[in-house]
Amino acid sequence: MANELSINQASSTLQITSPAGASVAVRSAKEVEAMVLMAKRFPRDEVTAESKIIKACKRERLAQTATYEYPRGGTKVTGPSIRLAEVLAQNWGNIDFGWTELARDKNVDGTETSHCEAWAWDIESNTRRSIRFDVPLVRDTKRGSYALTEERDKYEMCANQAARRMRACLLNVLPGDIIEEALEECNHTLAKSEIPLETRRDNAIKSFAKIGVTQQMLEKYLGCKSSAWSPNDMYRLTKVLNSIHDGMTTPGEHFSELSAKPIAGEQQGEILKKYGAEKVEKALKLGGYGTLNDITTDTLEPFTAILDSQEE
Structure with a gap:
């Protein structure tokens, strides 16, 4: 045919x-x-490629975004960020990497799920790594979840989820010693930063304020006042900020003050006693919640406002 x-x-x-x-x-x-x-x-000249990578890591702007850090099981997990992985691949040469949306399904509840794949391929050695993953096209908020309708929002949701998988694929095809050498050079670059320490402190406080983290939370996290923050403390904060911006963690995973907790059973009982089961059930639907177990310390006030509006 x-x-x-x-x-x-x-x-x-x-x-x-x-x-x-x-x-x-x-x-x-x-x-x-x-x-x-x-x-x-x-074919790549490995000596030249390594030299280009080390030269790139001497740029302070790159060094500041080169690593991430987040808490897991009482320890700190750290490693190269997606930004550093991209720079390594570009300078190592003959590596194809990226992500794509393979298909999109509509669920029974009307929401959509995107089926995606991230990959990295060393064309010279024919070493390829890929990860397939599903992205529910739903945004979770403190007042419940809602389905995404704009294509731009859907794309950004998939892109955020794909970044971590693409980083993992790249780190699987890039030589481990090159990655370690790049991280060491980034550390050296930050250690001899020409930006005054006081300016770096102010910039960190402003950057974290944009995601709801106060100066007091940062001081508690580091265990000292901002005036005593050392270059190493600034390096730690940079890794935490990179982890949040890369979508690997949320502010609440680093700062307990931002971690929402479910309201206690006694509070649930008081709500039911004050407003009645029928009004509570109606308010849960209006707010996009399932049960009272979905109400947290962060969402209690707006949920109470919904209940009070039914009284008027």
Whole structure:
């Protein structure tokens, strides 16, 4: 048939019946073939690539975003951020990486789920790592969850989820010693920063204030007043901020003051006694909650406002 095309790839055959699909498949196959040929024709010079990576890590702006830190099981977990992984891949050369949305399904409740894949491929060694994952296109808020309707919001949700997977794929195909060397150079860059320590302290306080973290919370986290913060303390705060911005953690995981806790059973009983089960159930639906167990210390006040509005 004129509209059918068979493509043999890696001993498997893909049957495509759509003309548009056939065109895309042919173009993709040609692009892959071209990348392989270019990688063979221009193989990486590892000495030069390593030198370029070290030079990039001497840039303070990169060094500030190179690592993350978050608490797990009483210890601190740290490692290279997605920003550093991208720079390593770009300078190492002949590495293809990214993410894509494979499909999108509509759930029974009307919400959508995006099926995505992140990958990293060292074209020279033919080492490839990929991770497939599902992204519910729903945004969780303190007052409940709601489905995303704007395509831009859906894309940003998938992109945020994909960043961590893409980082993991890149770190699997990049040489471990190169990654460690890059991290060490970033540490050296931050240690000899030309930005005055007082300016770095002020910048940190302002940056954390944008995500709801106060100066007092930072001082409690580091165990001393801001005037006593050392260069190492600033490095720790930078890693925490990177972890939050990369979507690996939330502010509440680092700062207990921002961690919402479910209201106690006694409080639930008082609410039921004061407003009655019928009004409570109606308020839960209006606020987008399931049961009283979904009400936290952060959402108690707005939920009470919904109950009080029914009294008027």
